[in-house]
Amino acid sequence: MTLALVGYYEEWWIQVLKAIVIFAVSLQLVPVVLLAERKLLGRFQARYGPNRVGPYGALQPLADILKLLTKEQFRPRTSVGFLFALAPLISIVTAVAAFALIPFGNVQRIFGTPVGLYGIDVSIGPLYLFAFGAIAFYGIMLGGWSSGSKYSFLGAMRGAAQLISYEVSQGLALVGVIMTAQTLSLTGIVQAQKGMWFVVPQLFGFLIFLTASFAETNRAPFDLTEADAELVGGYNTEYGGGRFASYYFAEYLNVLVVSGIVTTVFLGGWLLPFGIHPPGWVDPFVVLAKMSLITFLFIWVRATLPRLRYDQLMSFGWKALLPLATLNALVTAVLVVVTH
Amino acid sequence: MSEATTPRPAPLPPSAPQLSSAPAGGVTVTAWCPSEDVVEVTRTPAPGPARSAWRTFRETARGLKTTFGRMLERPVTVEYPEQKTPVYPRFRGRHKLHKFEDTGLEKCVGCSLCAAACPADCIRVVAAENTPEHRVSAGERYAAVYEINLSRCIFCGYCEVACPFDAITMGHDYELSDYDRTDLIFTKEMLLAEPLERTPLRNEGE
Numbered sequence A: 001m002t003l004a005l006v007g008y009y010e011e012w013w014i015q016v017l018k019a020i021v022i023f024a025v026s027l028q029l030v031p032v033v034l035l036a037e038r039k040l041l042g043r044f045q046a047r048y049g050p051n052r053v054g055p056y057g058a059l060q061p062l063a064d065i066l067k068l069l070t071k072e073q074f075r076p077r078t079s080v081g082f083l084f085a086l087a088p089l090i091s092i093v094t095a096v097a098a099f100a101l102i103p104f105g106n107v108q109r110i111f112g113t114p115v116g117l118y119g120i121d122v123s124i125g126p127l128y129l130f131a132f133g134a135i136a137f138y139g140i141m142l143g144g145w146s147s148g149s150k151y152s153f154l155g156a157m158r159g160a161a162q163l164i165s166y167e168v169s170q171g172l173a174l175v176g177v178i179m180t181a182q183t184l185s186l187t188g189i190v191q192a193q194k195g196m197w198f199v200v201p202q203l204f205g206f207l208i209f210l211t212a213s214f215a216e217t218n219r220a221p222f223d224l225t226e227a228d229a230e231l232v233g234g235y236n237t238e239y240g241g242g243r244f245a246s247y248y249f250a251e252y253l254n255v256l257v258v259s260g261i262v263t264t265v266f267l268g269g270w271l272l273p274f275g276i277h278p279p280g281w282v283d284p285f286v287v288l289a290k291m292s293l294i295t296f297l298f299i300w301v302r303a304t305l306p307r308l309r310y311d312q313l314m315s316f317g318w319k320a321l322l323p324l325a326t327l328n329a330l331v332t333a334v335l336v337v338v339t340h
Numbered sequence B: 001m002s003e004a005t006t007p008r009p010a011p012l013p014p015s016a017p018q019l020s021s022a023p024a025g026g027v028t029v030t031a032w033c034p035s036e037d038v039v040e041v042t043r044t045p046a047p048g049p050a051r052s053a054w055r056t057f058r059e060t061a062r063g064l065k066t067t068f069g070r071m072l073e074r075p076v077t078v079e080y081p082e083q084k085t086p087v088y089p090r091f092r093g094r095h096k097l098h099k100f101e102d103t104g105l106e107k108c109v110g111c112s113l114c115a116a117a118c119p120a121d122c123i124r125v126v127a128a129e130n131t132p133e134h135r136v137s138a139g140e141r142y143a144a145v146y147e148i149n150l151s152r153c154i155f156c157g158y159c160e161v162a163c164p165f166d167a168i169t170m171g172h173d174y175e176l177s178d179y180d181r182t183d184l185i186f187t188k189e190m191l192l193a194e195p196l197e198r199t200p201l202r203n204e205g206e
Helices: A012-044 A060-069 A081-099 A125-146 A150-181 A186-191 A203-216 A241-266 A280-304 A310-339 B017-021 B049-072 B113-117 B158-162 B188-192
Strands: A107-110 A113-116 B095-097 B123-129 B141-149 B168-170
Touching: A012 A060, A012 A081, A012 A241, A012 A280, A012 B049, A060 A241, A081 A125, A081 A241, A107 A280, A125 A150, A125 A186, A125 A241, A150 A186, A150 A203, A150 A241, A150 A310, A186 A241, A203 A241, A203 A280, A203 A310, A241 A280, A280 B049, B095 B188, B113 B123, B113 B158, B141 B188, B158 B168
Parallel strands: none
Antiparallel strands: A107 A113, B095 B168, B123 B141
16 A cells, blocks of 8 residues: 655745735635625525626625725724734634645646645645634634624634534544545545545545534534524624625635535545546646535525524534444444455 | 422411412412313324434435525516516506696696595695686686695505596506605696606506
8 A cells, every 4th residue: 555645845935826826816716606605595596696796796796895895993892902803814814724725736847847736735634624623713712702792702602612513523524534545635635536536435424524514614504603593693793894804705715615625535636537637737627616516515505404503503413413423434444444 | 389489478377278278379270171172283203313314314405406496497586677567557656647638728626635535645736716818727726736745645546536537647657766855745747747657567467
């Protein structure tokens, strides 16, 4: 069993360039997802969605962001100033940092320089992701707490409990894949899917991971942190203007990150089925296409399922998802040992 | 029950034996006995874990199928400013005052019956005498001032019913917003003017 080549080391200037490119790409992708979500939600509800700003409403995200950025930066008198300003930043930085890990392609030669089409290829891929997922929780928790509002605080508390409970299942669902691929590097995991995408042997892991990801990104039907009906806006109730925009940005970027992880880990990353080997520059588009499929699924589920009650969310996470994820990991472990 | 209820602040006088013998502060609780017309809903036994998991999965898939079907259909939105909902012929929109087509005289004779019938009190009529030199209406008098305050009008159509000469009728125009309240007081000239037909009429049988 040979391990895939991971941890390809690059010059420092390539790394800096890649960091800028990744930030720029994620900045471009978020408005697209935002618009896609609003248009698709409209179509799911037999209406058009935004169609006034620009052709087919294409400039709607721009208008939204302009509106938010030109608003006054206010904060409640009871808020804790420093943390109140810091919390949205934590959310956005962790989201972008997690985005850096998603491989959009293998190592390519660009103008004769070998460049990996990913931010970094760490040898602890999923652990890095979960670490940043855990730090992202501080963005929600601190934001909710430092707002000095009961609704924000309740939303933050819910977010904290939710993130912790579902991160366990999410991690355990990945354990099966890691055991099968025998590597923690995300590019390594993609290379290990040459024969068959992991969605087939790890179907249960895929479903568990997807379900846990809905909770992890605070999306419907698990958007308890921002349950409008009971908590006004949840942890971001007291936020407005650019800070709210950062939270909003981070939320959609998290959706993209999760889509990217699902693509990488379960859908074979940049690989195409039936032995099709396109040239290297096609790889990022393959990944983007797969990511948009998963993002579509996110939006589709949001349009379909009603929000869970809080105790249902907790009992589902601990009593259904966690045992299933554990069982999945155990069965995979036994199968890996038996077949090798 | 007895633990939950707090003891009375003053102890009961001994001259109330029927109260002190009753349980827990003298409150008698009658058991709920449903009458005969109460139908008890019978529920199926709670499904097992595998069954309920399958049911959840199946129902989720059914819901996803439903929403996907909606996405493939055309939206039902009427894009209002460009596309207007057609009105029925008897739709009660903005009022119109009428003239005789042959003589060009106003039909309104200034009788103020419409103002009397108006429940919102939004019509103001000031009548004046017709003279041979200055003949405005076909009758003895005419409306020198005829104003409808459309910000008060409730579009009930009683003015139309009250009018003995069919001088005032309800039109089809419903786009009556303005920037100033005073602009919504329609004068006689505005009501007599041939109105812009901005609203499409619904076809027969539509």
